[in-house]
Amino acid sequence: MIQLQGIERVYEVGASPVRALRGVNLSIARGDYVSIMGPSGSGKSTLLHILGCLDRPTAGSYRLAGQETADLPEAELSRVRRHQIGFIFQFFHLIPRLTAAGNIELPMVFAGIPAEERRERARRSLEVVGLTARAGHRPDQLSGGEQQRVAIARAVVMEPAVLLADEPTGNLDSVSGSEVVRLIERMNTDGLTLIVVTHDPQVGGRARRCIRLADGLVVEDTEPPSRRRSAAPAPEVT
């Protein structure tokens, strides 16, 4: 599903370049459940952005579902995000003016899907996240947990291959946090590739495979060595 090879990302900040990623090799199988952890500044956000096609690597190759994305033009990258990737963010990122259903319809609006079909698909998505009764509510009328569930419905409504969750529980109390985690884990069980970026070991530890970053390198990967394609030898810590 996902193949990263020699991914580097260098930011030009002032005089000295900052190397956020220094050669990451990673391969994630379809339907996998992966957590990416590491301290701030370890490069996990940068990796998430590259995985989500929001950012392009300075060097290296990223193949998503067999397609090389590193050299795609911006408009094409937008289309890859639209169809292949769903995002969930710590701060939900719902449009405050739109209702829950309106927010869920938004990706389909950009995809040019007709209103009739959008409504039907949004309705089904709301059903999946258990918020059918909240369809007409605006974000400020929803609790944090409900907002995140609307965001999840929005992320999966285009039926992407990969769900990228950036600190999905970071802004939630433990009850709604575990609700959200259970919801996305259920989607993973149904075949969605799930990648969670977090610094919460409670959340990250639930993944089938845990990847730990430090200083722009993968320093730990619990994937069985037989499946690993990483060229850089990562020290095994157990």
Add this chain to the structure above:
Amino acid sequence: MIERDVIRLAWHSLRAHRQRSFLTMLGILIGIASVILLTSIGEGTRLYVLSEFTQFGATLAAVNPGRIETSGLPGALGITIHPLTLDDAEALRRLPGVERVVPVVMGTAAIEHGGRTRNTFVYGVSSAVPEVWRMNVRGGRFLPEMDLHRGAPLAVIGPKVRRELFGEANCLGQPIRVGGQRFRVIGLMEPKGQFLGFDIDDSVYVPVMEAARLFNRDDLHEIDVLIANSSMIDPVVRRMRALLTERHGDEEDFTITTQTGMLDSLGRILRIVSLAVGGIGAISLLVGAIGILTMMWISVNERTSEIGLMRAIGATPAQIMQLFLIEAAMLSTLGGALGLGTGMGIAHVLRLYVPGLPVHTPAEFVLLALAVSLGVGLLSGLLPARRAAALDPVLALAAE
């Protein structure tokens, strides 16, 4: 992305800041309203003046003594102004292409009947007035065909004179005094209303010779010539000029004014007025455009994280640009439409309170105003929309 959805999304964000959107619209609103109001009055005036002049017919040419388009000093060049005479009028009458001629001597005189006196305009004219001036007789008949050099104590009166002197009583055949001389009323004109504020109905028509005697002058104020048809205006005017120049000792000491020439110069003046009004409108629209630009710029900054989110869920830069452009265009078009309503509303109210004020808003002005405000919106939205489209999605998402 479907157009209807773009409009819906833009509408949602405009509505989210109702007050701010309205205040931004105000610039365009005031601009369009003032332009519509001013042009409506301008256009109304043009139509009013046009109808005032054309009521006398388009193939009318007027000859007046003296030159208006003189170059140099007439005295130094030795041009003496010959008066227009009845013989000039008769000579003109014989020109091919000339249908009828009205020599005019005018002045004011006291009209008396049955102890009542009224000071009105007295026109010394010929029998051709009904055709040349396009006026109709309501009762009796107009002055008969006669030798211009001979008078007859006959008078035709306007409806206002009749009302003032006779009331509802019959006036035909009745004697009146014009400037102390006795005349007999043989005709009553139809009401014609006003010409540039001058009451045509308040006049008395007598044979030209009688007026000349009355006002003690032997020259004419004007000779009005009716040309057979409009395609002959230019050649006939040339012939008239040649004839009169010859008769006046090889000097062009008169002026021939045609309806078309008059309307042309009138149109030129009104065009300049329209241009000035358009300039004022352009300035106020520019101010409105800057308002929209500022507001959209602020809006892009405020909604940076929202733009990042849209990019993350699959919006292309072109789609983001489209959203903001349409938002700006809607803002100004809405402002323009409201301005249009305001301008036309004020024009309507003005018409109610100032009945004489000619106001007219042509349909093409309405469409033009809407098109212009749409264009203003698109132009002023361009910069902010491009900025929104160029945002880096990662940085935009991080903005809070």
